[in-house]
Amino acid sequence: QKEVEQDPGPLSVPEGAIVSLNCTYSNSAFQYFMWYRQYSRKGPELLMYTYSSGNKEDGRFTAQVDKSSKYISLFIRDSQPSDSATYLCAMTLSDGQNFVFGPGTRLSVLP
Amino acid sequence: GAVVSQHPSWVICKSGTSVKIECRSLDFQATTMFWYRQFPKQSLMLMATSNEGSKATYEQGVEKDKFLINHASLTLSTLTVTSAHPEDSSFYICSARGDGSGETQYFGPGTRLLVL
Numbered sequence: 001q002k003e004v005e006q007d008p009g010p011l012s013v014p015e016g017a018i019v020s021l022n023c024t025y026s027n028s029a030f031q032y033f034m035w036y037r038q039y040s041r042k043g044p045e046l047l048m049y050t051y052s053s054g055n056k057e058d059g060r061f062t063a064q065v066d067k068s069s070k071y072i073s074l075f076i077r078d079s080q081p082s083d084s085a086t087y088l089c090a091m092t093l094s095d096g097q098n099f100v101f102g103p104g105t106r107l108s109v110l111p
Numbered sequence: 112g113a114v115v116s117q118h119p120s121w122v123i124c125k126s127g128t129s130v131k132i133e134c135r136s137l138d139f140q141a142t143t144m145f146w147y148r149q150f151p152k153q154s155l156m157l158m159a160t161s162n163e164g165s166k167a168t169y170e171q172g173v174e175k176d177k178f179l180i181n182h183a184s185l186t187l188s189t190l191t192v193t194s195a196h197p198e199d200s201s202f203y204i205c206s207a208r209g210d211g212s213g214e215t216q217y218f219g220p221g222t223r224l225l226v227l
Contacts, residue, residue: 032214043117043204043218044155088154092214099145099208099216103154 003027006089006102015111019076023089023102026070030091030100033065035074038086038104047087048074079109113139115207117219124195125227132190132222134205140185141207145216146178149202161188185209195226 006023013019021035032051036044048063050056050072056063062075072091076083089102114137124130134144143162147155159175161167161182169175177199179191188207192199202223206216 034215036218041202041221041223043115043206043221046215046217049215090216094214101155106152 004089004091004100004102007105008103010106010108012108012110013079015079015081015109017079017109019079019083019107019109021074021076021087021089021105021107023072023091024070025072025091025100027091027098027100028067028070029093031094032092033063033072034090034092035061035063036088036090036101037083038088040085044088081109081111084108113137113207113217115141115205115217115219117205117222119222120220121223121225123225123227126196127194130192130195130224132192132203132205132224134188134190134207134219136186136207136209136217139207140210141188142185142209143207144182144188145206145208146180146188146190147204147206149204149221151202155204158190192224195224197226200224200226 004025035048038044053067060077064073086104088104092099118133146158159167159169167180182188204221206218
């Protein structure tokens with residue numbers, strides 16, 4: 001079993017749709033959870049950063065962590081064509097060590 | 112958020128030459144820097160981790176004599192691709208973590224290397 005699994009997509013949705021991106025992981029010791037957005041030929045950009053279980057909202061983006069199920073999600077409301085990118089989940093231990101990325105989900109938002 | 116810059120953004124070189132890529136943390140002190148490479152439509156592949164003032168730790172399968180990493184200060188790390196060959200053509204991305212960045216990594220914009 002891979003340490004972090006993520007549906008690679010590609011995922012295509014119409015503009016305005018709610019998008020749900022998900023990752024599952026196997027190491028229950030992960031404490032910090034992140035979502036990155038990567039446009040083609042660009043470095044990843046940090047979108048959301050959460051600690052332990054719970055929800056965090058920032059504009060159209062909501063990150064959700066369920067440590068009991070080892071499952072994290074990123075929700076994008078009112079999706080826009082500019083949201084078309086690859087989304088990477090990442091997680092790390094409490095001391096910031098053993099930083100692990102998911103393989104990424106390619107999202108296309110169609111106008 | 113924290114800002115990481117990378118230079119150059121792209122480079123084309125002849126086979127056999129060496130190429131140096133710089134990674135700088137602009138508004139925080141990066142105690143740890145990471146170097147990744149990424150092939151088209153593939154995920155990030157960690158090459159090495161470097162802590163300021165220490166030798167880099169390379170991932171399995173990454174040649175340390177081929178990819179020289181120097182992290183001489185808290186704001187600068189360099190990756191030198193020595194005697195580059197066409198198969199080294201890739202997208203190289205650095206990231207940094209340290210004071211002011213919490214437990215997360217902030218990425219540079221990447222450097223596209225094409226070896227002819």
